[in-house]
Amino acid sequence: MANQSRRDFLKQAALVGTAVTGLSTKSKAAPKNSLSEDRMGVLVDTTVCIGCRKCEWACKTAHNLETPPLESYEDRSVFENRRRPDSKALTVVNEYQKNESEKIPINVKVQCMHCDHPACVSACIVGAFSKQENGSVIWDGDRCIGCRYCMVACPFQVPAFEFEKALKPDIKKCDFCFARTKDGQIPACTEICPVEAITYGRREDLVKAAHEKIKNYPHRYINRVFGESEVGGTSWLYLSSKEFEELEFPKLGKDPAPGVSEAIQHGIFAYFVPPVALYALLGGVMWINKNKKNDQETEI
Numbered sequence: 001m002a003n004q005s006r007r008d009f010l011k012q013a014a015l016v017g018t019a020v021t022g023l024s025t026k027s028k029a030a031p032k033n034s035l036s037e038d039r040m041g042v043l044v045d046t047t048v049c050i051g052c053r054k055c056e057w058a059c060k061t062a063h064n065l066e067t068p069p070l071e072s073y074e075d076r077s078v079f080e081n082r083r084r085p086d087s088k089a090l091t092v093v094n095e096y097q098k099n100e101s102e103k104i105p106i107n108v109k110v111q112c113m114h115c116d117h118p119a120c121v122s123a124c125i126v127g128a129f130s131k132q133e134n135g136s137v138i139w140d141g142d143r144c145i146g147c148r149y150c151m152v153a154c155p156f157q158v159p160a161f162e163f164e165k166a167l168k169p170d171i172k173k174c175d176f177c178f179a180r181t182k183d184g185q186i187p188a189c190t191e192i193c194p195v196e197a198i199t200y201g202r203r204e205d206l207v208k209a210a211h212e213k214i215k216n217y218p219h220r221y222i223n224r225v226f227g228e229s230e231v232g233g234t235s236w237l238y239l240s241s242k243e244f245e246e247l248e249f250p251k252l253g254k255d256p257a258p259g260v261s262e263a264i265q266h267g268i269f270a271y272f273v274p275p276v277a278l279y280a281l282l283g284g285v286m287w288i289n290k291n292k293k294n295d296q297e298t299e300i
């Protein structure tokens with residue numbers, strides 16, 4: 001009986017999906033999600049980063065966010081608390097101790113990972129997020145309706161909502177400096193890093209370079225490149241001397257995060273369907289259900 005109901009539901013959902021698609025071929029608004037072989041990425045070498053936080057400063061400056069003077073970033077007391085990117089800081093650097101006896105810190109820069117199969121893109125019902133050909137995952141404020149599904153969907157808990165703004169709050173996250181990179185410039189954080197701990201380049205080349213480093217310096221790195229395959233791969237990749245989970249990276253599988261919700265949302269919500277058409281379709285489903293019930297009652 002339960003199976004029968006599920007089959008019926010899927011049949012009806014397929015009918016609705018087909019009808020919705022047919023009705024909306026002219027107003028299709030599905031998000032762009034192209035994966036180019038030449039998409040760019042960043043390789044973060046956490047064994048090289050010195051925690052100077054100049055990348056934080058450069059990021060804020062490039063995005064016209066309120067930016068304290070560069071000298072103030074020398075204050076290392078910020079490392080006493082664990083920080084996350086938020087609406088006022090699109091990237092932050094955290095510090096971890098290598099081990100109890102050795103007081104050498106490991107610094108980890110955190111920002112959007114620019115996933116190859118971004119959950120934020122899949123979750124957004126109006127196509128406000130898109131994966132660009134150069135690898136950037138960007139957000140379009142003109143499309144966003146503020147539902148915040150992206151925040152719930154992101155496996156790295158990155159998108160931040162401007163709760164402090166009463167009028168027209170934005171979703172904030174690292175945009176991979178799309179305004180710069182689309183014109184051939186490199187991201188502001190990679191440009192300022194004084195020790196080349198963050199390298200911008202073709203993702204494919206960075207993956208090779210990362211494995212080369214691991215092969216040449218097996219005592220320096222663990223044998224893993226975070227982001228190479230996690231959630232289907234990300235544009236930002238990390239090297240480390242310590243297990244990533246110990247540096248508070250989320251434990252994720254290789255499958256893209258969007259999962260089953262993607263098909264449903266893209267099939268129904270990513271098209272601008274006039275509400276009256278949607279109600280008509282839902283009415284149709286109810287009519288099918290009612291008739292089915294009547295038929296069953298007649299059989300009895």
Ligand code: SF4
Nearest residue numbers: 112113115119120154
């Ligand atoms: S890290 Fe989150 S916000 Fe960034 S692309 Fe991936 S799912 Fe989207």
Ligand code: SF4
Nearest residue numbers: 059174176177187189
């Ligand atoms: S790529 Fe641009 S937006 Fe992203 S962390 Fe670096 S400076 Fe900030």
Ligand code: SF4
Nearest residue numbers: 049050052053055193
């Ligand atoms: S600028 Fe470079 S060295 Fe300094 S904190 Fe950022 S990634 Fe690390």
